[in-house]
Amino acid sequence: MWSAAGQAILHATVAALLIEGLLRLWRVEDPGERLAMRGIALAAPLVLTTIYLAATPWRAESWFVEDWSLFAGAHWNHVRLGGIGLASAASAALSAAGTALFLRDALPFIGDRLARTAAGDGLPDSHPACTRVRDAVHAVDAAEARGDARPTTVTVVALESPVLMCTGIGPTEIVVSTGTLDHLDDTALEAALAHEMAHLAARDPLTGWWLMAARTVQFFNPVVQIVARQAVQDLERRADIAVTRRGRARGLADAVHRLSLADHVHSDLTLPADGRHPAGRLLASAHRRAVDARCELLLDGTLPACQPFRAWRLALAASALAVLLFLVV
Amino acid sequence: MTDMKHRAGDPIVDPTPASFTPLGLARMVGVWLLAILAAAAALRVADAVPRVLLDLPRGVARPADLASLERESGRRMPLPAYFPDSLAWPPAEVRLHSGGSAAIWCRQRPAGGLALILATAPPGERAIAAAVLPSAAELQRERAPLGGVPASVSRVRDRDGAVWQQVEWRTSRQIILLRYRGTLGELLKIAGSVRE
Numbered sequence: 001m002w003s004a005a006g007q008a009i010l011h012a013t014v015a016a017l018l019i020e021g022l023l024r025l026w027r028v029e030d031p032g033e034r035l036a037m038r039g040i041a042l043a044a045p046l047v048l049t050t051i052y053l054a055a056t057p058w059r060a061e062s063w064f065v066e067d068w069s070l071f072a073g074a075h076w077n078h079v080r081l082g083g084i085g086l087a088s089a090a091s092a093a094l095s096a097a098g099t100a101l102f103l104r105d106a107l108p109f110i111g112d113r114l115a116r117t118a119a120g121d122g123l124p125d126s127h128p129a130c131t132r133v134r135d136a137v138h139a140v141d142a143a144e145a146r147g148d149a150r151p152t153t154v155t156v157v158a159l160e161s162p163v164l165m166c167t168g169i170g171p172t173e174i175v176v177s178t179g180t181l182d183h184l185d186d187t188a189l190e191a192a193l194a195h196e197m198a199h200l201a202a203r204d205p206l207t208g209w210w211l212m213a214a215r216t217v218q219f220f221n222p223v224v225q226i227v228a229r230q231a232v233q234d235l236e237r238r239a240d241i242a243v244t245r246r247g248r249a250r251g252l253a254d255a256v257h258r259l260s261l262a263d264h265v266h267s268d269l270t271l272p273a274d275g276r277h278p279a280g281r282l283l284a285s286a287h288r289r290a291v292d293a294r295c296e297l298l299l300d301g302t303l304p305a306c307q308p309f310r311a312w313r314l315a316l317a318a319s320a321l322a323v324l325l326f327l328v329v
Numbered sequence: 330m331t332d333m334k335h336r337a338g339d340p341i342v343d344p345t346p347a348s349f350t351p352l353g354l355a356r357m358v359g360v361w362l363l364a365i366l367a368a369a370a371a372l373r374v375a376d377a378v379p380r381v382l383l384d385l386p387r388g389v390a391r392p393a394d395l396a397s398l399e400r401e402s403g404r405r406m407p408l409p410a411y412f413p414d415s416l417a418w419p420p421a422e423v424r425l426h427s428g429g430s431a432a433i434w435c436r437q438r439p440a441g442g443l444a445l446i447l448a449t450a451p452p453g454e455r456a457i458a459a460a461v462l463p464s465a466a467e468l469q470r471e472r473a474p475l476g477g478v479p480a481s482v483s484r485v486r487d488r489d490g491a492v493w494q495q496v497e498w499r500t501s502r503q504i505i506l507l508r509y510r511g512t513l514g515e516l517l518k519i520a521g522s523v524r525e
Contacts, residue, residue: 018368025360062427066388071372078390079379086379309357316361324368 004053005220006091008045009098010073011325012223015044018324019227022317029304031238035207036314038231042214042224044321052326059329070327098222102215105225109212112266122155122175129178130156133193136186137174140194143246149201156181161264166196169206180267183258191243191251192259192269198242199268204235236268240298253298260291386460388427395433398423402431407449407505411522413515414438416445430458437510442489445519446508452499457506464488465508476521482513496520 019041028034058064065072077085123130133156141150152171156178157163163177174196184192199205211228218224243252256269307313380387392398399405402425412418420433421443432448443463450457465485473482480498485508487493494516497506502525509516 014368014372018364021364021368022361025364026357062388062429066427069376070369071376075376075379075387078383078385080393083393309354313357316358320361320365320368324365324372327369328372 004049005095006073006087007053007329008049008218009091009094009221009223010071010328011049012041012045012218012221012227014324014328015041015321016223016227018321019317022313022320026307026313028307028313030306030310031234031241031304033307033310033313035231035234035238036310037317038227038234040314040318040321041227042211042231044325045221045224046214046217048322048325056326059326065329068327069329070324072329074329094222095220098218098220098225101222101225102219106212106216106219122157123178127156129158129181130154132181132186133176133189136190136193137197139190140197143194149197151197151200162259162262162267163265164192164196164259164267164269166199167205168200169203169209172200172205174200177266179262180259183262184255187248187251188255188258191248192255194243194246194248195239195252195255195269198239199235201242202235202238204239207235208232232268236294237297240294241303244298244301244303249298249301253295256291256298257295260288385424388458389460390425390427392423392425394419395423398425398431398433401425402429404429404431404449404451404503405525406431406433406447407503407523407525408447409507409519409522410524411519413511413519417441424461426458426461428458429454430461432457432461434463442491442510444510446506448506448508450504452501452503454504457497457504462506462508465493468492475517480520500525 019037022028023034023037028037052059059069065074073087073091076087076090079086081089125134133154137151137154151166151174152168153173155173155175157175159177160179160182161177162180162183163175164180166172166174174193176193180192181189211231215225215228240249240252243249252269259265259267259269377387379385380389383391385391390401392401395406415437416435417438417440418435421436422434424432424434429451430448431450432446434443435445435447436442437444446462448457448461465487468484468486470481470483473480475496475498478498478500480496483495483497485493485495491510493508493510494513495506495508496516497504498520499505505523507516507520507523509519
């Protein structure tokens with residue numbers, strides 16, 4: 001089992017590095033294509049590794065390992081650390097790190113699902129906050145002229161902390177808290193809602209479930225956990241670009257900036273960071289820079305160019321991984 | 330935050346999609362090939378690092394002791410009943426090849442150079458893997474019986490120029506090789522005492 005887990009981590013590492021290299025060399029800026037490439041990197045250790053382990057067990061035999069493989073993890077087991085091979089020790093340590101990364105996101109996610117606010121828990125429709133949000137949704141909807149972006153339900157909850165998120169695959173929902181409304185003026189609110197509606201139009205909640213499924217199946221794999229997080233950033237960028245196309249970039253940058261300064265935020269526009277511990281401060285600093293960079297991109301307003309041969313690039317990346325991973329044991 | 334470049338409501342014009350050109354297609358495929366070759370080279374280098382660190386040929390492991398060697402190879406090493414007093418025990422080095430060949434290297438006592446190599450390979454192998462043996466050049470080879478079993482007796486020269494005597498024979502269980510830095514008579518005496 002350790003051997004299979006080690007190979008999955010090794011394959012995920014090779015896949016992630018190759019895909020990242022190709023994204024840079026091909027200068028792929030379109031977040032949709034970046035997302036598809038990351039999907040290949042996520043699927044590789046899940047699909048290819050499983051097929052190779054099940055269908056070609058002879059790859060573990062010495063003739064293949066010594067004469068054909070490009071890289072054999074078993075060779076690193078010749079280096080011993082306290083009687084344990086380095087490859088085995090690294091597999092165990094990385095599996096622990098992967099599990100920790102998974103639980104770090106999965107536990108709050110499960111807690112959120114358990115404590116999820118039902119539509120009936122929201123403020124009554126006649127409440128001024130609901131009227132304000134409804135008007136904003138209508139304004140965005142009218143500008144978008146796209147029925148698929150309109151949420152089935154909009155729930156406004158009475159919470160001081162800012163909450164702004166979309167959810168749902170069939171019936172969709174946008175949840176907004178009164179704390180969010182307190183932080184945003186009308187322009188920023190419309191832009192923030194346009195961002196959430198862009199997620200719904202692109203069926204990003206479904207993609208989010210797929211990403212969580214991939215992370216759960218490979219809970220031990222730290223590389224899969226990191227690549228899935230990068231994919232979430234691509235989802236956010238794609239929604240930002242959709243808002244930028246509608247000329248609401250400034251409002252969205254304003255919303256991102258304002259919400260990122262608030263405490264206990266629960267929104268994909270900005271993730272919470274705990275700055276109490278040194279490591280937390282470091283993370284908070286990196287988080288601050290990432291939020292600033294996102295705002296700068298929005299204000300810059302430059303849209304990525306779509307390059308031709310997208311399907312070819314995806315096929316070439318997948319075939320490269322199929323060959324390389326076959327030769328990594 | 331940076332200065333505003335676009336006002337809310339400003340129409341944003343999508344950049345014109347890059348058009349198809351044969352040069353663009355060639356560049357895309359060229360980059361792909363380059364990335365594959367670079368990845369393959371990087372993997373090969375990463376694979377070679379432990380061998381370079383441990384100064385071991387490809388496919389060779391260095392078990393901690395004779396017991397580990399026997400456990401990892403799944404075979405008992407054939408040891409000679411006659412072991413000259415001039416040789417040190419336990420072996421200075423133990424090597425195991427992924428193909429099944431195994432070897433122990435013994436030094437002269439006290440703290441001298443290598444003096445005896447005992448190597449084996451499973452019966453299915455064509456020969457003992459050269460990677461488990463110190464590098465040497467064969468000078469002379471002859472067929473000769475060893476206790477009624479056909480054997481190959483040879484003289485080899487090591488990297489330092491020293492001449493060794495060597496005998497190699499097959500049994501039903503394995504191939505056995507003994508290389509000794511001493512007289513042929515002494516080597517045959519050691520070889521004749523090997524028990525499987």
